[in-house]
Amino acid sequence: MELSALPFSEYAFPGPLRDQLTAAVYSGIKTTTSSLHEAYAVWQEELPVAGTVQGVLDSEGVPRFATEIVKVEVKRMAEVDDAFAIAEGEGFAGAADWRAAHEAYWLSPACVEDLGYTPALGDDTLVVCETVRVLSPEELAAR
Numbered sequence: 001m002e003l004s005a006l007p008f009s010e011y012a013f014p015g016p017l018r019d020q021l022t023a024a025v026y027s028g029i030k031t032t033t034s035s036l037h038e039a040y041a042v043w044q045e046e047l048p049v050a051g052t053v054q055g056v057l058d059s060e061g062v063p064r065f066a067t068e069i070v071k072v073e074v075k076r077m078a079e080v081d082d083a084f085a086i087a088e089g090e091g092f093a094g095a096a097d098w099r100a101a102h103e104a105y106w107l108s109p110a111c112v113e114d115l116g117y118t119p120a121l122g123d124d125t126l127v128v129c130e131t132v133r134v135l136s137p138e139e140l141a142a143r
Contacts, residue, residue: 001143003063006055013110014059021090022058026065026134030089034098036106037074037126042115048072048130053143066140071131077102078123087131102127 011021011033024030040047048069055063077099085098092098103121105111112118119125 001053001140003055003066003140006053006063006066008057008063009054009067010057012105013114014061018059022056022064024089025056025067025132028134030087031131031133032084032087032089033130033132034080034084034088034102035128035130036111036115036119037128038119039115040128047074047128053135053140066135067132068135069130070133073129074126075129076123077121077125077127080127080129084129 010018011025012018021030021033025033037047050069050072052069053066054069055066058064080095080098082094085092085095088098090101092101106119106121
Protein backbone atom coordinates (compact mmCIF):
# COMPACT_ATOMS: atom_id res chain seq x y z
CA MET A 1 0.00 0.00 0.00
CA GLU A 2 1.34 3.43 -0.93
CA LEU A 3 1.32 6.26 1.59
CA SER A 4 -0.11 8.66 -1.00
CA ALA A 5 -3.09 6.32 -1.61
CA LEU A 6 -4.28 6.40 2.01
CA PRO A 7 -6.97 8.58 3.56
CA PHE A 8 -5.29 11.29 5.60
CA SER A 9 -5.25 12.37 9.19
CA GLU A 10 -4.33 15.84 10.42
CA TYR A 11 -3.42 16.85 13.95
CA ALA A 12 -4.63 20.36 14.80
CA PHE A 13 -4.45 23.20 12.29
CA PRO A 14 -1.34 23.73 10.12
CA GLY A 15 1.43 25.42 12.06
CA PRO A 16 3.62 24.84 15.11
CA LEU A 17 1.05 22.80 17.05
CA ARG A 18 0.47 20.40 14.15
CA ASP A 19 4.21 20.02 13.67
CA GLN A 20 4.68 19.31 17.38
CA LEU A 21 1.84 16.77 17.50
CA THR A 22 2.90 15.05 14.28
CA ALA A 23 6.46 14.68 15.60
CA ALA A 24 5.13 13.31 18.90
CA VAL A 25 3.05 10.68 17.08
CA TYR A 26 5.96 9.68 14.85
CA SER A 27 8.29 9.32 17.82
CA GLY A 28 5.79 7.19 19.74
CA ILE A 29 5.37 9.72 22.54
CA LYS A 30 1.79 10.45 21.45
CA THR A 31 -0.32 7.29 21.21
CA THR A 32 -3.76 8.79 21.84
CA THR A 33 -5.65 11.69 20.39
CA SER A 34 -9.07 13.20 20.90
CA SER A 35 -11.55 15.23 18.94
CA LEU A 36 -14.88 16.86 19.55
CA HIS A 37 -17.60 14.37 18.60
CA GLU A 38 -20.02 17.00 17.29
CA ALA A 39 -17.38 18.25 14.83
CA TYR A 40 -17.80 15.14 12.69
CA ALA A 41 -21.33 16.22 11.73
CA VAL A 42 -20.01 19.67 10.81
CA TRP A 43 -17.20 18.15 8.74
CA GLN A 44 -19.64 15.63 7.24
CA GLU A 45 -17.23 12.85 8.16
CA GLU A 46 -17.79 9.41 9.64
CA LEU A 47 -16.34 8.68 13.06
CA PRO A 48 -12.94 6.97 12.97
CA VAL A 49 -12.92 3.16 12.94
CA ALA A 50 -10.40 0.83 14.55
CA GLY A 51 -8.21 -0.86 11.97
CA THR A 52 -8.17 2.13 9.62
CA VAL A 53 -4.75 3.01 8.21
CA GLN A 54 -4.14 6.71 7.54
CA GLY A 55 -1.35 8.89 6.23
CA VAL A 56 -0.43 11.73 8.59
CA LEU A 57 -0.09 15.16 6.99
CA ASP A 58 2.39 17.79 8.09
CA SER A 59 1.71 21.53 8.04
CA GLU A 60 2.55 21.68 4.34
CA GLY A 61 -0.04 19.01 3.54
CA VAL A 62 2.63 16.39 2.80
CA PRO A 63 2.00 12.82 4.01
CA ARG A 64 4.90 11.87 6.27
CA PHE A 65 4.06 8.42 7.70
CA ALA A 66 1.16 6.05 8.30
CA THR A 67 -0.73 5.20 11.46
CA GLU A 68 -3.27 2.54 12.28
CA ILE A 69 -6.21 3.36 14.52
CA VAL A 70 -6.04 0.72 17.21
CA LYS A 71 -9.04 1.71 19.31
CA VAL A 72 -11.88 4.25 19.18
CA GLU A 73 -14.12 5.15 22.09
CA VAL A 74 -16.70 7.89 22.44
CA LYS A 75 -16.62 9.19 25.99
CA ARG A 76 -18.12 12.01 27.97
CA MET A 77 -15.49 14.64 28.65
CA ALA A 78 -15.75 13.82 32.36
CA GLU A 79 -14.84 10.18 31.60
CA VAL A 80 -11.46 10.87 29.99
CA ASP A 81 -8.99 9.44 32.48
CA ASP A 82 -5.44 10.26 33.47
CA ALA A 83 -3.91 7.38 31.50
CA PHE A 84 -5.52 8.51 28.24
CA ALA A 85 -4.56 12.14 28.89
CA ILE A 86 -0.94 11.28 29.61
CA ALA A 87 -0.76 9.05 26.51
CA GLU A 88 -1.62 12.10 24.39
CA GLY A 89 2.08 12.91 24.78
CA GLU A 90 1.55 16.63 25.22
CA GLY A 91 2.84 16.85 28.78
CA PHE A 92 -0.51 16.64 30.54
CA ALA A 93 -0.16 15.60 34.19
CA GLY A 94 -3.60 14.05 34.00
CA ALA A 95 -7.19 14.43 32.89
CA ALA A 96 -7.64 17.90 34.43
CA ASP A 97 -4.73 19.29 32.38
CA TRP A 98 -6.02 17.48 29.27
CA ARG A 99 -9.48 18.97 29.74
CA ALA A 100 -8.25 22.53 30.26
CA ALA A 101 -6.06 22.38 27.16
CA HIS A 102 -8.75 20.82 24.98
CA GLU A 103 -11.46 23.21 26.12
CA ALA A 104 -9.13 26.12 25.31
CA TYR A 105 -8.39 24.61 21.88
CA TRP A 106 -12.05 23.84 21.05
CA LEU A 107 -13.04 27.37 22.10
CA SER A 108 -10.17 29.00 20.20
CA PRO A 109 -11.01 31.38 17.35
CA ALA A 110 -9.70 28.88 14.77
CA CYS A 111 -11.91 26.05 16.05
CA VAL A 112 -14.95 28.28 16.42
CA GLU A 113 -14.44 29.45 12.83
CA ASP A 114 -13.97 25.86 11.62
CA LEU A 115 -17.17 24.71 13.36
CA GLY A 116 -19.17 27.82 12.51
CA TYR A 117 -20.31 28.21 16.12
CA THR A 118 -18.98 28.20 19.67
CA PRO A 119 -19.45 24.75 21.21
CA ALA A 120 -21.01 24.42 24.65
CA LEU A 121 -18.52 22.32 26.61
CA GLY A 122 -19.22 20.48 29.84
CA ASP A 123 -18.94 17.13 31.58
CA ASP A 124 -21.39 15.52 29.14
CA THR A 125 -19.69 16.79 25.96
CA LEU A 126 -18.83 13.78 23.82
CA VAL A 127 -15.22 13.26 22.82
CA VAL A 128 -13.84 10.80 20.27
CA CYS A 129 -10.85 9.11 21.90
CA GLU A 130 -8.47 7.27 19.56
CA THR A 131 -5.46 5.12 20.22
CA VAL A 132 -3.03 4.99 17.28
CA ARG A 133 0.23 3.34 16.37
CA VAL A 134 2.78 4.23 13.73
CA LEU A 135 3.25 1.70 10.95
CA SER A 136 6.74 1.02 9.72
CA PRO A 137 7.29 1.36 5.95
CA GLU A 138 7.55 -2.44 5.82
CA GLU A 139 4.20 -2.91 7.59
CA LEU A 140 2.59 -0.41 5.23
CA ALA A 141 4.04 -2.12 2.15
CA ALA A 142 2.76 -5.50 3.34
CA ARG A 143 -0.87 -4.28 3.49
